[in-house]
Amino acid sequence: MAYRKTPAEIRRLEVAREHLVACATSVVAEVGWSQASVTAVADAAGIAAGSVYQHFPSKAALAVEVFRRAAGREVEVLGEVLTAPGDPVERLSRGIHVFARRALENRGLAYALLAAPAEPAVGAERLDFRRRYRALFAAVVREGIADGVLPEQNGEITAAALTGAIGEVLVDPLGTPDGTTTEALLAELTAMALRCAGAPAP
Amino acid sequence: MAYRKTPAEIRRLEVAREHLVACATSVVAEVGWSQASVTAVADAAGIAAGSVYQHFPSKAALAVEVFRRAAGREVEVLGEVLTAPGDPVERLSRGIHVFARRALENRGLAYALLAAPAEPAVGAERLDFRRRYRALFAAVVREGIADGVLPEQNGEITAAALTGAIGEVLVDPLGTPDGTTTEALLAELTAMALRCAGAPAP
DNA sequence: GGAAGAAGTGAACCATCATTCAGAGTTTCC
DNA sequence: GGAAACTCTGAATGATGGTTCACTTCTTCC
CATH class of the missing domain: 1.10.10.60 (Homeodomain-like)
Known part of the structure; x- marks a missing residue:
């Protein structure tokens, strides 16, 4: 010894x-x-x-660790917002806001997590990540339906649409073009998300 | 000679x-x-x-050609449906249907066009492709607003959401799982898209 | 038929990285 | 202090896959 x-x-x-x-x-x-x-x-x-x-042990292992850490943080934050007590529609609105704001504040990372070309090992993690995101949104949508504040619908599809929509908006230079401010973009995104889930217009 | x-x-x-x-x-x-x-x-x-x-001259050039051909066909087909005469909401509904059906019928290609990891040259083409898709949807949404059949909204964001949503649904094994048939999936997608654009429920 | 020139071939070449490894530098503990 | 065990280094190794090129095969036209 x-x-x-x-x-x-x-x-x-x-x-x-x-x-x-x-x-x-x-x-x-x-x-x-x-x-x-x-x-x-x-x-x-x-x-x-x-x-x-x-x-x-390998570059792939490091990449997976990097992805898991970053993605884990995001899922956790979104999860807290979406499972907080309160009206499902209100929570959904807050969730979109948080998701999008965080992504806009660290766009490079958001892009890496959501869409950037990556090795297969990271691609597999990404599928899992998206699935978790979807599950969170879907649960809230289903609650909204059960509470009668959202119309009958396939929650999984709506959830997929929400993650896809935010990803799409972030991915390419549409986020902060000419005049649009971040706040206006967030407001538009939230409005779109509520329409998408079928929440009555305010 | x-x-x-x-x-x-x-x-x-x-x-x-x-x-x-x-x-x-x-x-x-x-x-x-x-x-x-x-x-x-x-x-x-x-x-x-x-x-x-x-x-x-290079592999990249061939890849770009492959992408342009396939993407061009899709944009063309969608463009025809979306710019046909008639009610904007009806056209939007048909457009989503056509977009999604074609993607589902050739999922591998749809995935390659929308999301699969690719070399930078193809990535650049893809941005352009998505932008064109968005522009088509956005135009119809704006028409709907002008006609008073859709509520005030940022058409670009709604359009981005529609492409993102369809892409998301197609990308991972959610398309044809356990019981859901293709037709049911298409119906759900269309319903979601109309809600997203703010069309009144039928 | 045959010379000139193009298309087609596939093995060799080359660039790019992830990965390894022999040696140098550190830390531990008697 | 010094042997044992470990960490760190960065140049060498190896694998992958796009690109080239000397050579063969096919076309054209006199």
Whole structure:
């Protein structure tokens, strides 16, 4: 027994790993998955390319971790808003607002999570992510139907439409063009979402 | 002057090129852009890899051609339906139906056009393609507003939502799950689209 | 028939990265 | 201090896949 990791050393490694994940996330948000080479990520984190493999068995594993962290945060935030107590329509409205606002505030990341070209492993995660998003929206829509404040409909389809719609609006240069402010865009998006779910006009 | 392409020879080359584009389209629809290597495409067309370069200067150029052809057909068909004479709401309904039905009938191709990971050159084409789709839907929505059959709204956002929604529904295994038939799915999609645009319930 | 020129072939070439590894530098503990 | 065990480095390795090119095969036209 001549060497055993001391708690401080374990901590140092954990911190290094966190730092790597954080830097990788930034790189992905900035240049997308396809441009985020191991070298680029390692450079951003200030370590050698080879050192990445001390923390992750492969580039794909790192990419999946980056995706899961970021996507997990988003799902969590949206989940809290959508499952809060209160009127389903009101919650839906807030949920769209939060979803879209967060995406607009970190567009690069939103694009990476929702649509950017990525390796298959990330693509699989993305399907799961979208499914979770959909499930959250669908649950609220179904509640609205049960409460009689939304018309009869297939909640899954409406939910898919909502995620698709927001994604589409964010993906290409439509977000903040000529005159439209972020607030106006958010208001329009929310209005569209409520119509889409069949909520009566205010 | 010892050699000059005879009309028949020119025709033969054109046919070969068409055949190559057609085969490439099939390969892309089946396995996606990322798996459609030059070799795979050449094999499908029954020619050698090197021969591809007699018709296109690069793989990217061939990919762009494949995309443009397929996307162009879709835009054309949708355009015809949406700009036909008649009630805007009715046209919108038909447009969604046609868009979605065609996508469902050739899901691989729809996925390739709308969402599948692809090289940057194709990505740029895709943005353009989506923009054209949006413009078509947006025009009808604006007409509906002008006619007083749709409520005031940002037509671009509604249009983006419609394309995003259909894309989302098609992309992952939600299209034809357990019990849902294609017809039921189309009906639900259309209903959702009309609600989204704010058309009064039938 | 045969010379000139084009199309077609497919193995070799080359660029790009992810991944590995031998060696240098650190940390632990006697 | 020093041996053992670990982390870190970055150049070498290897795989993938687009592109090239010397060569063969086919067309044209005298």
